[in-house]
Amino acid sequence: MYPMISAFILHVAQEIQSSGLVDTDSGLNRCRLILPFAKTDTRPGNSDSSEKIDIGLCYENIGSSVKLQDGMSYYSLFAIIEAKRGRSASDSASAYAQLFAYSEKLYFYQINRRFLWGIVCCGSVINACLFSNYNVHASPDIDVAKPGGRKEFVRLLVGWSLCEWNRLGYDQTITLNNGLGCYEVQVPKKDNPKEHTIYYCDDSVLAAEREFGRHCRCLLATPIRPESKVPNGAKLQHTVVIKDSWIAYSHLKDASDATRAKDNQQDDIAEATPQMTTEFVWPPEDFIPVEDARNEVRLLSKIKSGLSDVPELRSRYPEIKDGGWVYQPLDAGSADIKSVIDSTREIVGGLDDEKKKDVPFCLHMRYAMTPIGRRLREVSSVPELLVVLYDAMQCHYEIHERCDILHRDISDNNILVVREPGKPIHGILIDYD
Numbered sequence: 001m002y003p004m005i006s007a008f009i010l011h012v013a014q015e016i017q018s019s020g021l022v023d024t025d026s027g028l029n030r031c032r033l034i035l036p037f038a039k040t041d042t043r044p045g046n047s048d049s050s051e052k053i054d055i056g057l058c059y060e061n062i063g064s065s066v067k068l069q070d071g072m073s074y075y076s077l078f079a080i081i082e083a084k085r086g087r088s089a090s091d092s093a094s095a096y097a098q099l100f101a102y103s104e105k106l107y108f109y110q111i112n113r114r115f116l117w118g119i120v121c122c123g124s125v126i127n128a129c130l131f132s133n134y135n136v137h138a139s140p141d142i143d144v145a146k147p148g149g150r151k152e153f154v155r156l157l158v159g160w161s162l163c164e165w166n167r168l169g170y171d172q173t174i175t176l177n178n179g180l181g182c183y184e185v186q187v188p189k190k191d192n193p194k195e196h197t198i199y200y201c202d203d204s205v206l207a208a209e210r211e212f213g214r215h216c217r218c219l220l221a222t223p224i225r226p227e228s229k230v231p232n233g234a235k236l237q238h239t240v241v242i243k244d245s246w247i248a249y250s251h252l253k254d255a256s257d258a259t260r261a262k263d264n265q266q267d268d269i270a271e272a273t274p275q276m277t278t279e280f281v282w283p284p285e286d287f288i289p290v291e292d293a294r295n296e297v298r299l300l301s302k303i304k305s306g307l308s309d310v311p312e313l314r315s316r317y318p319e320i321k322d323g324g325w326v327y328q329p330l331d332a333g334s335a336d337i338k339s340v341i342d343s344t345r346e347i348v349g350g351l352d353d354e355k356k357k358d359v360p361f362c363l364h365m366r367y368a369m370t371p372i373g374r375r376l377r378e379v380s381s382v383p384e385l386l387v388v389l390y391d392a393m394q395c396h397y398e399i400h401e402r403c404d405i406l407h408r409d410i411s412d413n414n415i416l417v418v419r420e421p422g423k424p425i426h427g428i429l430i431d432y433d
Contacts, residue, residue: 001083002040002055005121006068008144009036009057012157014066032059034078034160038068045073046109053102055081059160059168074109078168079117079160087123095120096129100211103131108209111183111201111217112174114328114364115347117160124149128156132347133246133362134212164330166346172329173366181230185221185242187368190297193324194339199223199368202236205375208244214362216245220372223321240321240368243296247433249289249343250280250361279357282345289325289341289363296433297323297367299405303432306403315371315418316395316428323367373416373428388417388427395429407432 013033037056044053056072057079082099084091099118106116116131120138124145130137142156143149165172173186173196186196199221206218220238230236300320307313327339328346340346342364351359379385392415399405407414407429414431 001085005055005081005083006036006040008153009034009157010066010068012154013161016158016161017062017066031062031162032160033062033064033066034058034157035060035064035066035069037072038070039072042072044077044105045071046075047073047105051098051101051105053077053080054083057081062161074105077106077110079119080106081119081121083121085123087125091122092120095122099129100136103211104209107211107215108207111204111207111219112171112176113169114166114171114342115169117169126153130348131211132344132359133215134360135348135358137348166328166330169347171326173326179229180226182226182236183219185219185244185366187242187322187366188324188326189322190320190324194327197223197322197368198225199240199242200226200236201242202230203238205241205373214245214247216243218243221368223368238372240370241318241372242366242368244326244364244366245433246362247295247365248360249363250282280360282356282361285345296365296431299432300369303399303403303405307398310398310402313395313398315420315426316391317399318369318371318428318430318432321368321370323369324365326364326366328364371418371420371428373418373430376412376415376417378417379425384417384425387425388415391427392429395427399429405432 013035017033034057037058040055041052043049043051044056053072056077058069058072058076059078060069080099080102082095082102084095099120103116103118107113115133118129118131120127120129124143126142126144126149128139128142139156142152144153160168175184176182177184177200180200182200182202185199185201187199189195189197200223201219201221203220204218205220206216208215208217219242220236220240221242222236222239224237224239226236297320300318303317304319307317326342328342329339344359344362348359376385376388379388392410396407396410399407409431410429414429416428416430418426418428
């Protein structure tokens with residue numbers, strides 16, 4: 001079964017390359033070939049678990065040789081196919097469960113992924129899956145045993161090959177610099193989010209290893225460009241933490257079914273019990289984000305101002321260096337590159353109004369802050385733990401009293417340990433959104 005699927009994908013890639021649709025000499029860097037890895041039902045090279053991927057897909061330059069690829073790892077995977085011979089409900093559930101589990105690994109290893117693609121294949125029926133922040137969107141059944149189904153599968157592969165980079169799920173504002181051995185991360189400037197500062201990153205303290213949610217990453221970085229490639233085993237001299245997350249921007253609407261009972265002429269019912277349904281309301285396409293209550297850049301600026309006369313609390317809360325909404329380029333292969341605020345709409349496209357009710361609308365935010373903290377479990381003694389907890393609680397109290405801001409999410413994940421050369425250990429309270 002696996003060889004047949006791989007052979008079909010290779011055939012489509014060969015046809016794309018030889019069709020003349022793409023001029024390989026024109027330098028169009030937005031076009032690519034989708035190719036399968038040679039090994040199937042195998043564990044990725046950098047995996048620390050026993051999980052085996054049925055078929056892995058990667059992308060290569062449009063002029064590359066059309067052949068099975070070697071060296072599958074979670075770093076190099078574009079999409080994963082989970083295949084079952086049967087078409088029962090249990091087969092389908094098992095395939096989806098495996099695909100969901102592997103999505104966590106992809107988010108963990110690929111810090112430049114905004115969303116993911118995958119395919120479930122049960123018998124001759126496939127479903128393309130798009131993993132957004134809080135939902136998985138699956139295509140209708142595509143039966144490749146029928147001509148119409150094969151046509152749809154070809155359309156999917158061709159679409160992946162010819163679409164803009166942002167449609168593949170990669171973040172065009174985070175790029176790997178192989179020459180330096182680190183990532184270049186664009187962080188929006190506080191006063192003008194359409195402009196950015198480049199930070200250099202080679203490590204993280206929090207990876208987005210969850211299937212759903214904010215997909216929050218905390219990257220260790222520096223604004224100083226390395227003079228040469230970072231040697232294996234060495235690290236950059238980190239000076240900031242970059243927080244990259246998706247903020248829920250839509251609001252909830254509660255609708256009661258009590259009025260519907262009257263419309264159905266159930267007047268004999270003395271009391272209609274309301275059945276509450278929750279719906280997400282999306283902003284219009286031309287909206288401009290406002291500085292709402294969950295904007296952490298705004299909150300931390302307010303905290304810095306409110307605590308300016310309490311110098312002993314400096315470094316007990318994050319200080320923003322750069323940050324704002326992330327703007328994604330629409331077409332990295334075009335001479336006239338335009339950018340748009342990254343949001344759920346840029347991922348899932350034009351959902352109809354009914355489907356939007358079930359999907360939270362999120363905005364992409366990124367900012368660089370100091371100081372650099374570590375997990376609470378990294379304290380080395382009870383006295384250190386007491387110092388860190390005291391600092392966090394004192395900070396929490398003063399922010400509430402002086403800035404009228406209540407944190408509302410005090411946990412061991414949001415209290416960090418800060419160790420700075422020549423200074424005593426102290427704690428920091430984070431995550432104000």
